[in-house]
Amino acid sequence: MNIKTKRIGTQVLSHLVLILGALIMLMPFIWMLTTSFKGLHEVFVIPPKWFGERLVWENYLQISSRFDYLAYFLNSIKVSVWVVFFQLLTSAMAGFAFARLNFRFRNQMFLLYLATMMVPMHVIIIPNFLQMRIYGLVNTLWSLMIPPMVSAFGTFLLRQFFITVPKDMDEAARIDGCTPLGIFFKICLPMAGSTIATLAIFSFMGIWNDYFTPLIYISNAVHYTLPLGLASMKGMYSTDWPVLMAATCISILPVLIAFLFAQDAFVKGVMLSGLKE
Amino acid sequence: MQISANRNLNRPRLRGRKLTDDTPWAMLMLAPNIIGFFMFMVFPILATLFFSFTEYDLIGAPKIIGLDNYVELFRDPIIATTLNNTLVFTLITVPIGMAFSLLLAIFLDQKIAFKRFYRGAYFLPSITSMVAVSIVWQWIYNPEFGLMNYLLSFVGIRGITWLSSSSTSLLSLAIVNIWKSAGYNMMLFLAGLQGISNTYYEAGQLDGASKWKQFIHITLPMLSPTTFFIFIMSVISSFQVFDSVILMTKGGPGRSSSVLVHYLYQNAFQYFSMGYACAIAYLLFFIVLLVTMLNMRLERKIKEIF
Structure with a gap:
């Protein structure tokens, strides 16, 4: 041969x-x-x-007559957009500070961020539920929107990126009177595009698909997100498989579209999440 | 040129003050992050520890009861059952899942047509929500009209009541979880494989090593850091399995598919024994920590061997 x-x-x-x-x-x-x-x-x-x-x-036409699919969809979009935006903002600013500014306890503080990434979410969910209960936010979308505005993983990811940007430029900028905030917005942030896109996609996917958190916080159907609504629909119409499948197909679409357009960012995200440990 | 000149001018001043102190700016930029981090991460970790020493039903004030919750962990037969289920689930999903994703990665790690399509297809379950996945799989597992039993009937296996029988419920959940996470692990394996330099294989070929020999003596040892990483992540995540359980079996029939986090959830949000639930949370935390440390030691050992 x-x-x-x-x-x-x-x-x-x-x-x-x-x-x-x-x-x-x-x-x-x-x-x-x-x-x-x-x-x-x-x-x-x-x-x-x-x-x-x-x-x-x-x-597909029957979905909306069976249950309030559109409302759940909009709730999911509202929560996802809010969380992704704030996660990116807080992660980028803090990541920049950890990577490029000098202040006391910087390394100790960052170590604390790293350490919490190992903690299972189930360890923090009960006190967070109790907090939200005290603030009167249980059973509102705020309970899904406020706690994840900060992400230790996102902060870590952006810090790892900002540390690779050469420091020469911001030293020059500082001499020209640029503040650290100006350096962040004018020099560093524009360079972080692909890391920010990766974090955005991963955090969007996590929030969009999240079932555990809304299960705990939300019991009023008006505030259901899509996963919660879909799960409750399964309970009610478990024999009408075609309509249930149609609803399921549509629920996958947003993440699927994001994936098709940004497959490489997803791949990069998987590799970066591999840095987590 | 301009930049480096400036830098040189700047140096002596910087050295005199050691380093510029950016504390005010750092505080400004870190504030939103740190407030959220302490409120929703650090404080809850400590609060859970505190509540684990109390009895708290959400109605009265938490009552401190010392180590009673932890003693109860050892006495409670349901903890033994759920721990055992979690362990069995891990023992099924981790080895089979890793072998399956390694196989896919090896065949994908070559110059081959439709690579992007294959990679995308394998990754699709990973980006789909567990709710959507559970709906489809419940239909696939349907004993009468489901796809699974139909396909198995060709090899003479008939009438398995997947999710509704206590002998197969845990296995059914394991299959779904293997399927869902295979693509993700495959990507990590693929990255690991691509990191192995070609020169090793060329040397192997010169020595006349067969493909199989090359796999055993080059690929596997060189891949071991990746393998260990995937192993530990898989073990940790399968100890935390919950969504698929609550969605497809609710831990049943009986307690046959009830896992540790499911029991935690029931205690916290169905029985409202917050204190006990917090003790279970710390048991989980302890196991995760143990696995991480065990793995670090094991990895060092293996590196010495090769």
Whole structure:
């Protein structure tokens, strides 16, 4: 066997393994999509059918008549946009201070940030719930919006970036009378674009998909976020699988779109989250 | 040139005062972050420790009861059950999940067409919410009309009641979690594989080592830092598994799929024994810490061996 045919053989084998892997990973999504276009009578059949006779678009139209999908969607968007914005702002400013300013206890303080990243969220959730209860914010969106405005991981990420920016420039800027705040906004922040994009995508994904926090804070359906609303819909209409699947498909869309447009930022984010330890 | 000239001018003054002191500016820029960090991270960590020594039902004031909650941890048979379930869950998900994602990474780590497509497909479950995932998988696991039993019927396996039987509920959850996190781990493995210099393989080929030999003697040892990192992260995250449990089985049937965090959640937000829940939280914290430290030591050992 010559080298060329051997190479082609390896390629074919590789594709077989990779396609099998892709089938395993994508099968549930395909199943979700095809079920969302089936009629109810086509769902409860043995053996299961991959496709219905026609595309039942009505399933998608029925979502909003069944429950307040739009309100949940808007709640989720409100919480996500708010949290991402403030997380980026506080992380970037603090990351800059930790990386480039001289002040007492800087390293000790940063070590404290690093140490808390190891703590499971379940260790802090109870006192945070009690705090929110005291402030009267339980069962409002504020309970989901206020605590995550600061992120130790985000601060760490931005600090690691700002430390790589050469210091020559801000020394020059300081002599020209530029304050640290000016250096931050005019010199350092514009350079941090890709790190900020990565943090934005990761924190958006985390908040958009979060089920645990709203489960604890929110019991009034008016303030449900999408994951909570979807889970409650599952409880109520667990037999109407096509409509449920349609609602599920739509809930995935925002993150999916973000992923398709910024796959590389996602990849970078995974690598950076690997620095966490 | 301008910049370096300025810098030289600036040097002596800087050295005289040792370093510029930016404390006022640092305070200004750090303030929002530090306030939030102390309010919602540092203070709660300490508060949970305090509450773990109390009995607190949200109605009265917390009553200090010393170590009673921790003593109860050892006596409570449900803690033993949930700890055992958590351990079994970890023992299933971590090795199988890591082997599966390493396999995908190895086949993807070469010049191959559609690389971006494969990578995207594998990563898709990782970016999907557990709520969406649980809805689909509950339908897939449906004993009568579900896809899983249909596919298994081709190999002669029939009638498994996945989520609703106490012998398979934990396994069913493990499968979903393996599926969901495989893509993420695959990416980390891929980065590790790409970090191995080609010269090792070239040397291996010159010595006439087979692909398998190369894998055992080059890839695995060189990959061990990545492997250890993924191992520890997987163990820690599977000790904290909760969302899939509450969404798909609620810990049932019976307590067959109830894990540590599920019991913590029940104590805090269903039975309102906040004090006991805090003690469970610290038990979890202690386990996570232990795994981290154990791993650091193990990693050092392994590095000595190779």
